[in-house]
Amino acid sequence: MxxxxxxxxxxxxxxxxxxxxxxxxxxxxxxxxxxxxxxxxxxxxxxxxxxxxxxxxxxxxxxxxxxxxxxxxxxxxxxxxxxxxxxxxxxxxxxxxxxxxxxxxxxxxxxxxxxxLPYPWFMTTAHQVLGQPLRTLAAFTAFITSPDARRWANQARVTVPVLGYHLQDLGWAPLGKIGPTH
Ligand SMILES: [Zn+2]
Structure with a gap:
């Protein structure tokens, strides 16, 4: 595997x-x-x-x-x-x-x-915050460095990079290197 x-x-x-x-x-x-x-x-x-x-x-x-x-x-x-x-x-x-x-x-x-980031909550909030999956790395980087991403991550008390990887893993963002987020 x-x-x-x-x-x-x-x-x-x-x-x-x-x-x-x-x-x-x-x-x-x-x-x-x-x-x-x-x-x-x-x-x-x-x-x-x-x-x-x-x-x-x-x-x-x-x-x-x-x-x-x-x-x-x-x-x-x-x-x-x-x-x-x-x-x-x-x-x-x-x-x-x-x-x-x-x-x-x-x-x-x-x-x-x-x-x-429990699935039901994550999917609901993803639809609310993003609406639909991000299609490009540029759009993903713009989002993940935005106050919206910070607020969303803060709700679950996770770091923004963890939110970012999970968005990628669940198909809400393209795979690839996340832009600078620290
Ligand atoms: Zn371990």
Whole structure:
């Protein structure tokens, strides 16, 4: 399977799992941690290491980089929660040294975006904000750097790049490099 298929099957799994729950925006990530009984330990991790889930050494817990902004922390927590929910049985193959190279991390990133931008809410707001999919990278860059994109991302408490990648992944924007958004 290719990375895009791993990502899509994880999005569908999370979407299906969440379908029986009321949609709350922003998504209560901390509540999911409480329900899972999964502790979070904030620590001054090295730059570039956003978070990690520690499994197989006593009770599992998540290490979270204390220097991340609040929205980046939410994404990191959602990412680790996807590992916790879906990847525990394949423990010997992770944690991986690099968040962005293994298929598990491709899945965790896709699942995290799906979790934080729940499908029914995301589609409704996409229709309200955009009306129809953006056809060109220029239109996408113009949108993603606009106050509308910032407001939309803020509602869900995600960073603008996470919103941008999700728009691309769900076909609301063309694939390609997002313009400067920081
Ligand atoms: Zn990961």
């Amino acid at each position: 290719h990375a895009a298929q791993w990502a899509e099957s994880m999005r569908l799994a999370v979407r299906h799992a969440m379908a029986s729950q009321p949609v709350l925006i922003p998504v209560p990530v901390n509540q999911f941690y409480q329900q899972a009984g999964l502790p979070v330990v904030e620590a001054p991790l090295p730059t570039g290491l956003e978070s990690a889930i520690v499994l197989g050494v006593g009770d599992p817990f998540v290490l979270l980089n204390a220097q991340l902004g609040p929205f980046a922390q939410r994404f990191a927590l959602a990412h680790e929660l996807i590992h916790y929910w879906y990847h525990q049985s394949i423990l010997p193959y992770f944690p991986s040294p690099n968040h962005y190279q293994s298929p598990l991390d491709t899945e965790a990133n896709a699942g995290a975006a799906e979790l934080l």
